Amino acid sequence: MSPTTPLQPITEDDIAQFLVNTPDFFERHAELLASVQLTSPHAGRAVSLLERQVELLRERLRQLELRTADMIRHGQDNAALLERLQRWTCALLATEDPGALPEAVTDGLARSFDVPQVALKLWGADPSWADAPWAQGASEDARAFAASLRQPYCGANPGLEAVQWLPEPQAVASLALLPLRAVPEADAFGLLVLASPDARRFQASAGTDFLARIGEQAGAALSRLLPRQG
Template identity: 80%
Template sequence: MNPTAPLQPITEDDIAQFLVNTPDFFERHAELLASVQLTSPHVGRAVSLMERQVEILRERLRQLELRAAEMIRHGQENTGLLDRLHRWTCELLAVNDPAALPAAVTDGLAVRFDVPQVALKLWGVAPPWADAPFAQGASDDARAFATSLRQPFCGANPGVEPVQWLANPDAAVSLALLPLRRAEDAPAFGLLVLASPDARRFQASAGTEFLARIGDQAAAALSRLLPAVD
């Protein structure tokens, strides 16, 4: 080392590193803790280091309480959704007449989940129901579109044909489109349309797991209208 070289000033990082590497420093200089004064953002005046630490701990505790409350709220909401899904499924299982199933699906979703508009179209149904209203009106393009959906679509109204199946297409600001399949790799035999005038109801950023469950339940019930599989 060159004894004539100028000394480098001590930086805040140097002090911080020294304190990290010397954990017993304040044990040997306990009087410093009482003399350190910090500005509190809560009371707007200088407080001791110990008081500031208490404030920080209280703030962390408050944040933890808020997170816990948020988790409880989400848990309650999820429990409520599962309860609605359970009741709707039970209603579908109780339908004796297969021809009544499409109305049970759409009406049940509208009532149980408070969906403003619900529409449903099926194709390839068995002969006894081939002329039913729910089996009419889906073009080849709409059928191909439904089959192309590997999971429910959720987001702003894209202006596709199935929107016209709704009673009031102009009021459909956000949509959920649920393809109905007998099996995961099978072509769609129907499409369920859920619509709302609220742009936030069916957001593209929202998860589709719950909507997929609704689609699976609806498809399982409505498969009674399809020809028997050998």
């Protein structure tokens, strides 16, 4: 006779695999659902398998409710931002004097979106605006930087020239730099600076879609200051 092969002990993984592969096990042994005792992390006592399953379902439901509430809150925040954006845009459209547009852009952003510091510089404007403060002081480096931006820059203050356009550049911990174009595919003719002493206000990890929309609408409005074609 050949020697008997020793039986391998049944492991927890074997039991788990058996239950996975035998979904009707508890249908044939329904009494186990009530008799099997598990430790509840919430009640701190032994509960039946059915009670534990109910706890798990309640926890999943609670997580789903939290996610739903978070989505609703974000939706409300976005709706409020869009309403502010619309009011700011309407104010730009209602500005009859083109020379008042730079101030309407910067002051409107500061008030509507609680931005502590806002500044802008334009170049290539009609010669009649050559003496305006916003038409002076942008170096070739600043213009080249604006031209290189296809999306707004968000993040810490890297010591760029544009920061010096602000009233209090030393107070800047984070900023957003928005290139200004008459239309998205055109060359940049200006740069809009939004700054905050809060390092978390403009983060590199944050989305820039909303800022891009602000830049596009500001650029379209300020394009009235460019030389007329034809």
